Amino acid sequence: MTSxxxxxxxxxxxxxxxxxxxxxxxxxxxxxxxxVTGQLPANGAEPLAVSGITGVLTGxxxxxxxxxxxxxxxQTAAGELQxxxxxGPDTPDTVDALAxxxxxxxxxxxxxxxxxxxxxxxxxxxxxxxxxxTAQLSEGSPLIATLKSNTTSADLPAVAQAPxxxxxxxxxxxxxxxxxxTEVPSTGRPALTEASTVVAAGRGVDGxxxxxxxxxxxxxxxxxxxxxxxxxxxxxHSAQIGQTGVTVSPQLYISVGISGAVQQxxxxxxxxxxxxxxxxxxxxxxxxxxxxxxxxLNHVLPQLISEIRKRR
Amino acid sequence: xxxxxxxLTLVKWVPDAQLERTIGEDRRVERTEGVLGELDxxxxxxxxxxxxxxxxxAPETTVRVTALIMGPDGASTALKKALQIxxxxxxxxxxxxxxxxDIYATSAALAGAITHIHKNHDADSQLLVLTGxxxxxxxxxxxxxxxxxxxxxxxxxxQATSLTVESDRVVVDRVSGNTRQKVxxxxxxxxxxxxxxxxxxxxxxxxxxxxRKKPVTTLSLADLxxxxxxxxxxxxxxxxxxxxxxxxxxxxxxxxxxxxxxADYLEKEGLL
Ligand SMILES: Cc1cc2nc3c(=O)[nH]c(=O)nc-3n(C[C@H](O)[C@H](O)[C@H](O)COP(=O)(O)OP(=O)(O)OC[C@H]3O[C@@H](n4cnc5c(N)ncnc54)[C@H](O)[C@@H]3O)c2cc1C
Ligand SMILES: Nc1ncnc2c1ncn2[C@@H]1O[C@H](COP(=O)(O)O)[C@@H](O)[C@H]1O
Numbered sequence: 001m002t003s004x005x006x007x008x009x010x011x012x013x014x015x016x017x018x019x020x021x022x023x024x025x026x027x028x029x030x031x032x033x034x035x036v037t038g039q040l041p042a043n044g045a046e047p048l049a050v051s052g053i054t055g056v057l058t059g060x061x062x063x064x065x066x067x068x069x070x071x072x073x074x075q076t077a078a079g080e081l082q083x084x085x086x087x088g089p090d091t092p093d094t095v096d097a098l099a100x101x102x103x104x105x106x107x108x109x110x111x112x113x114x115x116x117x118x119x120x121x122x123x124x125x126x127x128x129x130x131x132x133x134t135a136q137l138s139e140g141s142p143l144i145a146t147l148k149s150n151t152t153s154a155d156l157p158a159v160a161q162a163p164x165x166x167x168x169x170x171x172x173x174x175x176x177x178x179x180x181x182t183e184v185p186s187t188g189r190p191a192l193t194e195a196s197t198v199v200a201a202g203r204g205v206d207g208x209x210x211x212x213x214x215x216x217x218x219x220x221x222x223x224x225x226x227x228x229x230x231x232x233x234x235x236x237h238s239a240q241i242g243q244t245g246v247t248v249s250p251q252l253y254i255s256v257g258i259s260g261a262v263q264q265x266x267x268x269x270x271x272x273x274x275x276x277x278x279x280x281x282x283x284x285x286x287x288x289x290x291x292x293x294x295x296x297l298n299h300v301l302p303q304l305i306s307e308i309r310k311r312r
Numbered sequence: 313x314x315x316x317x318x319x320l321t322l323v324k325w326v327p328d329a330q331l332e333r334t335i336g337e338d339r340r341v342e343r344t345e346g347v348l349g350e351l352d353x354x355x356x357x358x359x360x361x362x363x364x365x366x367x368x369x370a371p372e373t374t375v376r377v378t379a380l381i382m383g384p385d386g387a388s389t390a391l392k393k394a395l396q397i398x399x400x401x402x403x404x405x406x407x408x409x410x411x412x413x414d415i416y417a418t419s420a421a422l423a424g425a426i427t428h429i430h431k432n433h434d435a436d437s438q439l440l441v442l443t444g445x446x447x448x449x450x451x452x453x454x455x456x457x458x459x460x461x462x463x464x465x466x467x468x469x470x471q472a473t474s475l476t477v478e479s480d481r482v483v484v485d486r487v488s489g490n491t492r493q494k495v496x497x498x499x500x501x502x503x504x505x506x507x508x509x510x511x512x513x514x515x516x517x518x519x520x521x522x523x524r525k526k527p528v529t530t531l532s533l534a535d536l537x538x539x540x541x542x543x544x545x546x547x548x549x550x551x552x553x554x555x556x557x558x559x560x561x562x563x564x565x566x567x568x569x570x571x572x573x574x575a576d577y578l579e580k581e582g583l584l
Contacts, residue, residue, distance in 0.1 A: 009488075064488075065489075066468065066469060095452070096457035096470050098454075099415065099454035099456075102415070102458065107416075108415075108547040109415050109454055109547070111451075121550070126449075126451060127333045127335075130554060131333075131555060132553050133552045134551040135548065135550065136550045138545070138548045139546045140546045175467045176469065178494075181494075182491060184487065243329075243448075244351070251583065262330060273583065275577070277574075286560060287558075290562070292562070293563075293570045294563060294564070295570045296566070299566060299570075300570045302571065303569075303570070303571025304572075307574075307575035308575055308584060311584060
């Protein structure tokens with residue numbers, strides 16, 4: 001019997017795609033799957049009402065990242081349940097909580113895994129997506145790992161009754177003070193890390209996003225950008241793809257006016273298919289494209305968009 | 313903010329990301345062409361900017377900026393670069409038993425070194441530990457929080473897009489899920505600094521000359537009072553293979569029909 005703890009720093013009324021994926025992953029691995037979360041929404045454990053979830057553990061008060069009490073909650077839950085495996089999404093807040101919990105539990109941590117087994121091994125790609133590795137817990141227990149999103153095609157388990165919620169004797173620590181919070185503006189488009197198609201804009205768009213937005217909307221795609229674009233303020237930083245932005249791995253990545261520096265490639269080179277439009281035939285992005293167009297995006301995109309409209 | 317502040321920056325020696333990086337037979341990343349991790353320049357710059365700001369707002373405060381690196385002999389080149397950028401003093405934790413250290417072992421050893429340095433060099437000063445957002449070979453971003461846990465459960469404010477020191481606390485802007493936060497924690501604390509936070513300065517010739525005279529202390533695990541067991545890794549790499557290289561596919565030059573040809577490709581591949 002494998003006992004799996006799944007850690008979400010917070011649960012909102014709607015699960016994120018990454019959270020749903022983890023539930024699918026966890027329930028496929030474990031015979032006992034318990035969710036640990038710092039915060040539940042107004043409708044309680046309702047969003048976690050899927051088959052295979054044994055219960056939900058929270059603290060006595062809501063705990064907001066980056067409060068280290070989140071790690072204490074995980075540590076307490078792991079002790080109560082004798083967990084074999086602790087999983088969370090690969091987001092900075094969860095990495096922080098699980099890193100602390102791993103030290104407290106004297107066990108190993110693997111971040112950014114693309115898969116885990118019940119026997120303490122995990123696969124991941126490293127060195128900017130150029131190597132595939134398998135790592136194994138050699139000392140200690142449980143294995144603690146964060147999983148990248150978009151790595152399993154497993155369907156979300158069937159809907160069930162909302163699981164029971166139990167409070168553990170842990171509360172917010174007061175070690176960090178949250179002075180202000182503001183929502184990152186929503187784009188109304190699919191989330192970058194979860195979209196099956198991503199259109200990414202580079203400096204070549206020269207501040208005018210109308211064509212890439214039109215293309216993204218036509219394809220139901222998420223819109224991303226190179227660092228030049230977010231640094232220039234043409235798009236929010238949350239749209240940045242690359243080493244210091246998000247990593248995406250969609251079925252189709254369309255790179256528009258991006259040169260393809262190593263730091264940009266690091267965030268997209270595991271995409272299934274890569275298409276690029278760039279007016280410089282020597283742009284490094286062409287080294288990794290499945291289909292490359294050497295041309296001016298201002299000519300190529302309008303034709304592409306109208307052709308796509310015609311064919312659907 | 314009276315008294316003294318010690319800003320200890322953590323820097324790592326990593327294989328040059330501009331060159332091809334490989335994992336050797338021994339399942340360790342080859343680092344013959346090692347450099348100071350680019351992302352570890354941001355915490356150094358942040359430390360120097362905090363010092364410059366405090367020199368104006370609280371001239372009675374003395375601020376010391378040091379750099380700590382854990383790595384083999386070759387790592388001294390990266391430490392030297394940190395001194396050229398502007399750290400005052402370097403510490404090099406160099407011990408064979410730390411080869412192939414995982415997150416657990418790295419944070420245990422670094423926590424031991426930080427405790428040692430603070431106790432023996434400036435026990436009376438306030439401590440702020442700054443790290444990069446991620447190492448370019450480990451890429452975990454997990455060392456900062458784990459380190460904070462080991463340093464007696466300090467706050468870790470990770471992924472800072474900006475930071476300032478105000479009286480006895482550090483204030484950080486960061487992103488948490490889909491919200492932006494401004495958070496504060498009292499010192500001592502650990503902060504990881506992103507590439508959004510600043511523009512690292514480039515060492516000029518004068519800075520390079522000056523760095524030659526800056527002190528560097530080499531430390532071993534024994535100096536820290538740590539045994540090999542205390543820094544034993546929990547995770548080992550059991551397999552590594554290069555991902556099949558992406559091959560350049562078809563490239564066309566726009567002759568006025570490229571948009572149509574691209575649509576043909578997408579349709580043929582079932583991507584529309
Ligand atoms: C520490 C560090 C971290 C970094 N992290 C990231 C990261 O996460 N993500 C990232 O993207 N970058 C990152 N960078 C920056 C990276 O090195 C490059 O500078 C950046 O990716 C370049 O963006 P770009 O391709 O949009 O701009 P450029 O390199 O300026 O390229 C613009 C391209 O547009 C083409 N173009 C211009 N006009 C047209 C037109 N009309 N039609 C078609 N093509 C046109 C040009 O031929 C050119 O190839 C990082 C850098 C550092 C130092
Ligand atoms: N061997 C090391 N020596 C010094 N600092 C390190 C070392 N490993 C990690 N760090 C610090 O921790 C940060 C995050 O590293 P990582 O968790 O490996 O992604 C780096 O940017 C460094 O500041």
